[in-house]
Amino acid sequence: MGAGAAGLIALRHVQEDPDLDGCIFEQTNSVGGIWKYIDKTGNDEYGIPIHSTAYKGLRTNLPKEIMGYLDYKFPESQHSYINHEEVLNYFKKFVSSYDLMGKIHFTTRVTNVQPNLVNEQPSWKVITEDLTTKSTSEHFFDSIMVCNGHYTKSYIPNITDLKAFQGEIFHSRDYRTPDIFSGKRVIVLGAGPSAIDISIELAEFASKVILSCKQPNYAMPNKISIHSPIVSTKENSFITATGDEVECDVLLLCSGYVYDFPFLSPDCGITVEKGKYVYPLYRHMINAMFPTMLLVGIPFTVCPFPQFDIQIRYFLKVLKGELTLPSKDEMLQEIKDEEQTRLENKVPFNHSHKFGDRQWEYNVQLAEEAGFLDLIQPVVKKVYDRAGVRRVDDPANYKYDHMMAIHSVYIVSKSGGMIFNYDHNFPKVESEKTFSFPMDLKLELRNKKLVVVFGQRDGICIGQTLLSINGTLVTGGQMENGEDALEYLSNGANFPASLRFGRTRMTTNEKMFLGSMFYPLYAIASQISPEPHSSGIQVLEAETFKLHCLQTLTGVKFIAICDPRLQGMEIILRKIYELYADYVLKNPFYALEMPIRCDLFNDNLKVLLETIERTGITNV
Structure with a gap:
């Protein structure tokens, strides 16, 4: 149910398996879910609330290099943080690549899902409505994957006397462009990525922007003032938790969303407590009462698309009998134990499905049990963490970063000895x-x-x-x-x-040994070439990295180990060579073939690599 990020990867895996068949019911007329930008807010032409919450200036808050499905990456482009149109095009290309369009029923709304018990394992009766003809149909399936997304039903916080406010009140799901707030004083309530991004957009148009949140950890631009959460209301102002009175014309609620499954009948056994906790879900995804039902994408504060992929691959292994779940009682007990652990650790109830750092262990556990651990790339965590730090340190500019990593730089002398090594962004596993x-x-x-x-x-x-x-x-x-x-x-x-x-970290001696090993390997590659005057090894590619080598006319080799997706390494190696010529060879105290100990070279190399990772090679 749903042709967004989760539904599309689910359909692809189902259709690729010769033992399975499936389809998608999608209530809109196109794929993409929340990533399809629509100017209109409120209800669509069928009287149904518009599903998309994308605003015109929306860009991803994670770099595209880690956002794609496990084995279907975003295409190369200049920017790491891409707009909603580029994300939507990614989904359209994905549908075309795997020929999925014929299995998607558009403008088809699921109105009821009901389990039909047969030998304790239910089949599922699904009632749908064709929105164009208003006709209803019954369908029967062996399994259900709920991929309806969780950014549709707004969460409205409990603020005393909110109705007394005489100004305008919006929820971020209805925000599209900042120009309608020109000259107005706007309070933005929230501290999530949307609150931060929208506040920065508004600052260019509104006369005043106030960010109201519990933990103002972000280094916000000077145009935006920060106050504690609002707790009560007056006609033209709000009172904050610290007692300040803040006057405003508009209250913009970036307060998030609640889980909502109005089409699931009570017989499905799924309940949503206070809009924030879905029960009973084994591993936060499988209905423990009827484990042929999967609810995709319940965890939040995660890298979403890869986790959707992981959950679905795991679930299909279960469906095919290649992976055995615990008994119902054991699954319910595990859920209860996890609830108790959250209580003991004083985790807020509305964070029941919040993962953060937990996502990496969760992803690895599922992938290992289901037999696709080789698809999990440790570098993703490194990039994700760096993006999080940059978002806090520079929320106005972090989306201009280019996030592909250069891990290490080596310089090997003409005689084959390693004379320099710098580990710049080596993944910590x-x-x-x-x-x-x-x-x-x-x-x-x-x-x-x-x-x-x-x-x-x-x-x-x-x-x-x-x-x-x-x-x-x-x-x-x-x-x-x-x-x-x-x-x-x-x-x-x-x-x-x-x-x-x-990971076992290499000692300096081990690095010197490996660096010297590259010299004969390079020479062998030159000798076995079927054509004379071979340049030797220029690129050595593995699944998780690429090694690039530039040999100068004097025989010195510059080697860089980097993310396999990073483009333009020939230019980068030549720039490193220029730094070497400027700060090493021109140093009167440096002797050729000796280890390089030059602070100016080290400092400028570090600046170069950081610049490349933020902006790509365009500024080199």
Whole structure:
């Protein structure tokens, strides 16, 4: 149900499986869900509330490089943060690429979903209405995927005497352009991405913009003043939690949305508590009462499109019997245990489905259990976290960043020795889990590091190093307090224990060894070329990175390891070479073939790489 981001990837996976068949019911006349911009607000021509909440200036608040489905990325373009039209075109191209259009029933509204019990496993009766003819139809399915989106029904906060306000009140779902607020004093209530973006848009038109929120962590432009949340109302002003009275002409509520499934009959077993908690969902997605029903995209504060893909791949494994769920009682108990954990950790009720950093462990768990862990790219978390920091530090300009990463730069001398290395944006891959005794992993001390040699689970892989035990750092087999780590882990009395694992970081000597190994590899590539005068290796491509090499006329090799999607590395390597010529070769104290120790070179290289990541190569 729904031909937005979740529904389209669901249909693609269903149609690609020869054992499955399916269709989409979509109540509008096109694909794209909330990403289809519509000037009009209120109801559509059929009297139904307009589904899209996109405003004219909307751009993504995450870079496109991490927003695409697991194996269908956004096309290359100059900008990382793209507008709603580019997102919509991505969906249209996706539909065309997988020939999905014939399986989508447009202007078809689902009015009722009812389980029909057969041997304890329900089939589903779905009643739809053709909005153009007003005729109704019954359909029967083995499984249901609810992909209706969660940005339609507005959440209106409880503000004392709100009706007393004589000015205008809008919800952000009805916001389209800032010009209608010209010369007005506007209070924007909220602190989410929409509140921030809309406030910045309004500041160019409104006479005054006040951002009202609990935690003003953002470095907002000077044109925008920040106040605590409003708690009560007067005719032409609002009183904030700190007692300030703020006069305004317009209240713009960026207060979010509530979950809403009006088409699900009570027999489906799904309830929505206070609009913010959907129960009972195993893993925040599968109806524990009837596990042939999937509700996609319930978690929020996540990287959405990849997670939709992950949830659907997992669910289809369940449907096909390739993955077995716990019993109903076990699923309900797990849900209850998670609720208790949230209570103990004092998680606000309206954050029941808020993930944030939890999303990475969740994604890995689903992917590992369903057998597609190889599609999960650790670099996504790195880019996501950087985007979050930039959003807080510079909310007015972060969407001009270009977010593809350059990880490391090496310089190898003519004789084959590594003379320079700089790790600029190297992905940090770590997993922390709580273990009971005995552990289902085996550790051995190798090269003064405790390494996983047997067992793999929850993102912890063979070859990773033990970094800490219960927060105490582990170095060379010894805990920071002097205890032997293996002896500590052999004692059952020390469990449960929280262990953090991560990628083994190379020492300087190991980097020098690998750098020197590139020299003969480069020479071999030159020798085996069927044509004379080969340039040797210029690009070495792996699934998670690309290695680019530029060899100068003097035989010095400049090597960069970067995100495989980053374009224009030849230009970047030549720019690094220019910095080398300016700040290293012209240094009277530098001797050729010796390690490079030059602060000016280091500083300018860092500035260059950061500029490229923010703006691409256009400003280089």
